Amino acid sequence: MRLRAAGRAEPEDVWLRYADPRRWPGWSPQIRAVHADRERLSAGMSGEVVSVFGVTAVFVVESVDDARWHWVWRVAVGPVRLRLSHRVLRRPGGSATELVVEGPAVALAAYAAPARWALGRLVRG
Template sequence: MTRLRTTQTPSGLRLEASQVLAVAPETAWDPLVDTTRWPEWSPVVTAVEATDRRVCEGTTGRVRTPGVWLPFRVTTCSERRWTWRIGGVPSSGHRVDDLGPQRCRVAFELPLQSAGTAPICLAALERIDELLTDD
């Protein structure tokens, strides 16, 4: 079940798009931090060039979206949560919450000024669910 709600995060008040998945948290975390896998689940990222295959604080690079390459920098990365800036603008946070054996919540934390990207995030969550269910 996908869900949208406003919530307080370490980055402040955000609109959270989330979905509960029937997989271990580590399984859901992998496609979020493996830059080579972003095009598999993102509706708008078609290619990635990054300094690191697995994101960590300070990873930089660029993502190709329809018609344009945009630079990015990962600003924070901790236990199952990372945030980034795209084109110098704060963008979505990515998080996986452990909900017990073979159950987790994948969440995108959107700055309120980016609430218009919620449909893209909801589509990404569905793709992640399909990708991990097919594995």
């Protein structure tokens, strides 16, 4: 599944919203809290994302490219495994973000609407 959102936020600001997991609940309304072993997004970082519904997902960050504003992580909720690839792009008047999610079709269908909402908030100026 590939999702994209565009907005007025500067791409550097969008990247900083990704790079600090403590900020994720501010733009991703389905996230209540993030508990990570590091304060800044980096390869090998691991932790848990707690949803507003109390569901906890464990994660490991696979790669981070600060220069290209791109990062990839693996997330598990019980037996469901997802691989998410995020990218921030510069565009006239602001930025865009792209998310590619790999996983079971049922999980992708359930995740699509909240992910679209969060991405729109991420790039909002």
